[in-house]
Amino acid sequence: MQNLTLLDGQKFQITLQRLCRQLIENHNDFSDAVLIGIQPRGIYVAKRIAEELRKILPGSTIQQGDLDITFYRDDFRRRDQLVPNQTKIDFIIEGKKVIMMDDVLWTGRTIRAAMDALQAFGRPEKIELLALVDRRYSRHIPVEADYVGIEVDSIASQKVIVSWLETDGEDRIVLLSEAK
Numbered sequence: 098m099q100n101l102t103l104l105d106g107q108k109f110q111i112t113l114q115r116l117c118r119q120l121i122e123n124h125n126d127f128s129d130a131v132l133i134g135i136q137p138r139g140i141y142v143a144k145r146i147a148e149e150l151r152k153i154l155p156g157s158t159i160q161q162g163d164l165d166i167t168f169y170r171d172d173f174r175r176r177d178q179l180v181p182n183q184t185k186i187d188f189i190i191e192g193k194k195v196i197m198m199d200d201v202l203w204t205g206r207t208i209r210a211a212m213d214a215l216q217a218f219g220r221p222e223k224i225e226l227l228a229l230v231d232r233r234y235s236r237h238i239p240v241e242a243d244y245v246g247i248e249v250d251s252i253a254s255q256k257v258i259v260s261w262l263e264t265d266g267e268d269r270i271v272l273l274s275e276a277k
Contacts, residue, residue, distance in 0.1 A: 101272040103230075103257075104247055109268040112246045116227060117149045119244050120196065126154060129222070130194040132161040135211045136182035139199035141261045142229050146198065162186035164197075169210040184214075191219035196244075200259040202228035205240035230257050230270060 104112060124130040127150065134143025140163045147161035167181040197211055208226060215224070227244040232251050249257060251272060260269040
């Protein structure tokens, strides 16, 4: 496998800060907006964005939750071992602007499942999508992110790996390709 580092260190942090500024442009003090991280890896995006927003907007209440989509996936019956994650949404989403967050947007199937799962918690006014990495040209479902950290043109055999300081010891995005 060949590794190509797409983002790490200071550039990773700057990308998160840029995404926060874009969110602030559209949502001001977040009184009508909530952040939802899609399990398993989108929760790290949402937590980091929420932390950064709290630093930038110290007087605002930033509501952030985690959404498990395991049983809403269209492939859950095809998988051998299902290990559900935990949903933690301790606030009302009815009538709110929900910003769903994931680490990598690829086929769009995860996002479709997340929108289905979200409906169990009420009817939001609007749903937006923030993706740290957008793997363009790979969609199976017509889904587009409203906020994108970095766009990557990749082929199906390549993998995008997002590492987080909290769990992996470093902030880094890598494109893995098979060696020829």
